[in-house]
Amino acid sequence: MARVTSFDVARRAGVSQPTVSRALRDLRGTSAATRARVRAAARELGYVPLQSGRVLSTRLSRRVGIVTGELSNPFYPGLLEPMIAALHQRGYLPVLIPDDDLDALNPEPLMDGSLDGVILTTAHRGSAVPGELARRGVPCVLVNRETGERNADVSVAANDEGARQAARFLVRLGHTRIGFIGGLAETTTSSLREAAFAGELRRLGRDLPSRLVAGGPYSLGHGRAGFARLMSGRPAPTAIFCANDILALGAMEEACHRRVAVPGEVSIIGFDDMPLSALTSVGLTTISVDLAEMGRAAVHLLLTRIARPGLPARREVHATWLTPRGTHAPPRPGS
Amino acid sequence: MARVTSFDVARRAGVSQPTVSRALRDLRGTSAATRARVRAAARELGYVPLQSGRVLSTRLSRRVGIVTGELSNPFYPGLLEPMIAALHQRGYLPVLIPDDDLDALNPEPLMDGSLDGVILTTAHRGSAVPGELARRGVPCVLVNRETGERNADVSVAANDEGARQAARFLVRLGHTRIGFIGGLAETTTSSLREAAFAGELRRLGRDLPSRLVAGGPYSLGHGRAGFARLMSGRPAPTAIFCANDILALGAMEEACHRRVAVPGEVSIIGFDDMPLSALTSVGLTTISVDLAEMGRAAVHLLLTRIARPGLPARREVHATWLTPRGTHAPPRPGS
DNA sequence: GTGAAAGCGCTAACAT
DNA sequence: ATGTTAGCGCTTTCAC
Numbered sequence: 001m002a003r004v005t006s007f008d009v010a011r012r013a014g015v016s017q018p019t020v021s022r023a024l025r026d027l028r029g030t031s032a033a034t035r036a037r038v039r040a041a042a043r044e045l046g047y048v049p050l051q052s053g054r055v056l057s058t059r060l061s062r063r064v065g066i067v068t069g070e071l072s073n074p075f076y077p078g079l080l081e082p083m084i085a086a087l088h089q090r091g092y093l094p095v096l097i098p099d100d101d102l103d104a105l106n107p108e109p110l111m112d113g114s115l116d117g118v119i120l121t122t123a124h125r126g127s128a129v130p131g132e133l134a135r136r137g138v139p140c141v142l143v144n145r146e147t148g149e150r151n152a153d154v155s156v157a158a159n160d161e162g163a164r165q166a167a168r169f170l171v172r173l174g175h176t177r178i179g180f181i182g183g184l185a186e187t188t189t190s191s192l193r194e195a196a197f198a199g200e201l202r203r204l205g206r207d208l209p210s211r212l213v214a215g216g217p218y219s220l221g222h223g224r225a226g227f228a229r230l231m232s233g234r235p236a237p238t239a240i241f242c243a244n245d246i247l248a249l250g251a252m253e254e255a256c257h258r259r260v261a262v263p264g265e266v267s268i269i270g271f272d273d274m275p276l277s278a279l280t281s282v283g284l285t286t287i288s289v290d291l292a293e294m295g296r297a298a299v300h301l302l303l304t305r306i307a308r309p310g311l312p313a314r315r316e317v318h319a320t321w322l323t324p325r326g327t328h329a330p331p332r333p334g335s
Numbered sequence: 336m337a338r339v340t341s342f343d344v345a346r347r348a349g350v351s352q353p354t355v356s357r358a359l360r361d362l363r364g365t366s367a368a369t370r371a372r373v374r375a376a377a378r379e380l381g382y383v384p385l386q387s388g389r390v391l392s393t394r395l396s397r398r399v400g401i402v403t404g405e406l407s408n409p410f411y412p413g414l415l416e417p418m419i420a421a422l423h424q425r426g427y428l429p430v431l432i433p434d435d436d437l438d439a440l441n442p443e444p445l446m447d448g449s450l451d452g453v454i455l456t457t458a459h460r461g462s463a464v465p466g467e468l469a470r471r472g473v474p475c476v477l478v479n480r481e482t483g484e485r486n487a488d489v490s491v492a493a494n495d496e497g498a499r500q501a502a503r504f505l506v507r508l509g510h511t512r513i514g515f516i517g518g519l520a521e522t523t524t525s526s527l528r529e530a531a532f533a534g535e536l537r538r539l540g541r542d543l544p545s546r547l548v549a550g551g552p553y554s555l556g557h558g559r560a561g562f563a564r565l566m567s568g569r570p571a572p573t574a575i576f577c578a579n580d581i582l583a584l585g586a587m588e589e590a591c592h593r594r595v596a597v598p599g600e601v602s603i604i605g606f607d608d609m610p611l612s613a614l615t616s617v618g619l620t621t622i623s624v625d626l627a628e629m630g631r632a633a634v635h636l637l638l639t640r641i642a643r644p645g646l647p648a649r650r651e652v653h654a655t656w657l658t659p660r661g662t663h664a665p666p667r668p669g670s
Numbered sequence: 671g672t673g674a675a676a677g678c679g680c681t682a683a684c685a686t
Numbered sequence: 687a688t689g690t691t692a693g694c695g696c697t698t699t700c701a702c
Contacts, residue, residue: 015688015689016690019689021680022688029687030688049679051448051449051680052386052448053391054679055386055387056385058682063430071416071419072412081407088433093432094430109386109428111383113387136381256616276611281584281587281618341695351672353697354673356695388678389696389697391680
């Protein structure tokens with residue numbers, strides 16, 4: 001069961017081996033007749049070119065690495081699906097490199113020549129990987145989170161404006177005791193959202209005291225814990241803005257667990273509008289971003305960078321808007 | 336910015352190129368001293384071995400293909416996450432090959448030597464791919480769905496027993512007009528579940544008339560459509576068993592849309608217990624399978640097959656159980 | 671323990 | 687339009 005090589009096809013078609021290579025790729029400089037004979041021979045033998053041979057010689061793999069958080073966080077499937085579809089459509093296959101934000105990411109697979117480029121979804125302040133990839137000439141795009149440096153291609157949400165929209169919305173509803181549950185402090189999705197949220201509250205004559213701020217890694221569990229902490233202070237907040245939908249979902253879980261009515265006793269607002277949040281049974285009021293667009297933009301940035309490595313770095317910032325669903329209300333009178 | 340090769344490292348360390356290869360892989364037959372010198376030189380130069388060179392020579396890529404449905408169907412993240420984690424832990428990276436059940440899957444990337452093995456999550460009756468991979472000696476495992484043939488490694492749920500558990504549960508609750516929303520007819524997850532469900536109902540003195548059976552591809556939309564069709568018949572069913580949780584979620588969406596109370600007017604039961612279904616805001620009563628275990632088992636089957644290709648085919652069937660949550664109730668009196 | 675030489679299967683450059 | 691030759695970077699065999 002030895003592998004069928006282009007030599008086998010060549011022998012069968014009565015041509016030389018490079019002719020097989022040319023014919024199957026439809027390069028000009030092969031007659032229609034030979035092309036047909038080669039194709040026939042290849043089909044008969046079930047010939048499939050070996051990818052490693054091709055990559056070794058061309059340095060092109062048509063694979064793109066996607067460094068991603070755990071898929072059990074439904075944000076990632078929501079972001080990845082459009083990227084995968086866009087890549088697939090352009091003839092690229094995604095290689096998933098798991099990164100849990102805790103263990104250091106092993107960058108070797110990103111630089112071993114097996115990928116034409118890399119999309120990072122889990123960057124944060126101080127990430128060494130983007131710089132290292134740049135130094136080695138591996139095309140790289142940051143999506144959703146960035147490092148703070150301004151020298152990479154990024155596709156991100158308007159984190160500051162989104163957070164301000166949340167602040168204005170809650171204040172307009174009449175809330176005064178407003179809390180915040182953040183994510184990992186090193187991520188731009190958490191720090192930018194928190195800073196802009198606090199700033200806008202201040203501008204509107206409210207404040208965000210530290211006893212009403214919780215945070216931790218982005219997970220259901222930390223959403224629960226944050227909610228528990230915030231709600232056990234006295235007086236408790238009447239509204240909570242969460243740095244993303246996962247945290248908001250965790251907060252809702254904990255609210256349900258503690259029999260705190262949402263939005264009766266406390267309003268909860270998320271950020272991202274991942275697909276799950278729109279289910280009627282979830283119905284999370286949130287700051288929306290077009291995640292599909294953000295993902296596709298990242299793919300597009302990467303593919304153009306692969307094609308023209310010299311281009312200056314580009315930033316795509318995606319607009320946000322408030323999507324009111326079922327988890328907000330004015331504060332209960334007298335609370 | 337030419338690439339650093341093992342020759343560069345060799346020159347710097349004052350040894351021959353193969354010695355570099357041996358030293359970095361800690362092969363016996365290299366002195367500790369040389370090993371140290373080589374390692375130092377490699378680090379200084381930032382040497383990373385080129386994967387295509389290595390693969391060409393060893394035919395081992397440490398990549399595994401996962402043919403998967405769209406990640407926007409939350410079942411797939413639930414199944415993939417444990418597989419990805421298990422693979423990563425064993426030093427393998429997953430390459431995702433999207434398959435939407437409609438367009439024919441292009442099998443070339445599965446057979447171009449770039450993958451040590453393949454896990455198929457979207458097989459169905461008549462799938463040509465597993466046979467083709469077998470013929471070419473590419474290790475392959477089916478997970479969740481199978482083809483019907485008995486000659487491949489598979490990791491699946493106890494579809495028949497699970498469906499019987501659902502039937503017994505609904506009958507015990509007192510339901511008599513019971514409906515079924517199936518998935519793609521060609522999939523074992525739909526056909527086996529439907530057959531066992533109908534059989535068990537019959538055994539218990541109920542029947543499953545075709546006007547109470549709907550079906551289509553596995554999607555939220557088809558769950559909604561199925562629910563709409565079933566509930567517009569007169570008299571309407573008081574309980575519906577869905578071939579999986581996505582369909583059940585779709586049914587719940589449509590129920591909400593039509594202001595049909597769940598479980599007040601109609602009970603809804605799913606199958607799979609994907610992580611999402613356990614959220615309190617969803618609270619779907621369902622037939623559970625340990626998806627994480629099913630995924631890990633698939634990885635384990637694949638890795639042992641890669642190690643010992645000669646082994647006879649194995650089947651791992653994962654137990655199911657009923658997980659009562661919030662979407663079931665006895666039929667309303669007089670309905 | 672280490673070096674020299676060969677070979678994995680492909681594409682690219684150069685002849686003709 | 688096609689054949690010949692070389693080379694991509696690694697691992698492996700065989701000498702010594």
